Amino acid sequence: MAILKVAVTGSAGSGKSIVCEHCKQRGLNVISTDWLARRLVAQNSPLLKAIVNHFGNKVIGPDGCLDRRKLRQIITADEKQRDALQQLIHPEIIAQMNAEIDELEKKGKPLVVVEIPLLFEAGLEKHFDMIVVVAADKELKIQRLMQRDHVTRNEAKALVQIQLPDSEKVKHADFIILNNDSIEQLIRETDRFIRSLNQKIFKTA
Secondary structure, eight states, X not given: OOOEEEEEEOOTTSSHHHHHHHHHHTTOOEEEHHHHHHHHTOTTOHHHHHHHHHHXXXXXXXXXXXXXXXXXXXXXXXXXXHHHHHHHHHHHHHHHHHHHHHHHHHTTOSEEEEEXXXXXXXXXXXXXXXXXXXXXXXXXXXXXXXXXXXXXHHHHHHHHHTSOOHHHXXXXXXXXXXXXXXXXXXXXXXXXXXXXXXXXXXSOO
C-alpha cells in the first residue's frame, strides 16, 4: 500500500509548525521543508554558495551563515528576486523531501505529514493525497511574526502579503485548522485532525 502523503500548509504566522510538532509528538512521521531548507543552506554548502553568487555577500552574516532576515527583506521587496530564490532552492528541497518520503515508504510507514509553507505558491499540491490548511486572521499572523521573529510590523506585513491569502488556500483544503484562539485550542483542533487521519488509515477512532 502506497504511503499517504499529507501536506500541512499555511501562511507565515498561521501556527502550522505548532500543528506539525504536535503531530510528531503524537507519533506521526513529519517532514519539515523549512528544516530541509536550513540544512541545505548550511555554512559552505553548494546551495548557500549559489545563493551568495546571485544575491551577493550581503546575505551572509558575520558568522558565515545565511542572514535569513536580510534575504527575507530582499525577496519581500522584489518579486523577481523572490522568483530567483525559489528557482534556486525549490528543486533541492523537493528532491530532499521526495527522498525522505521514499525512505519512509520503504519502511512500510502508512503516512507522512509534510510541513510545506509555499505548497500552492510552488504548485506542489498535486504531489499530495491530502491538504491541510492552517488559517488565521491576517492581523494575528502579523502580531505573531513580530513577536516570534523580532521584526517590524512592516516586515511582518510584507511577508504575509506576498503569500497566497487564506481565502484562496482553504478552497483547496481537505481539512482546515483555524488558529484564531489559544495554543490549547489549536492543539485540540490538531488532535481532531489526527483522529480523522487515524480513521482514514487505521479505521480506528
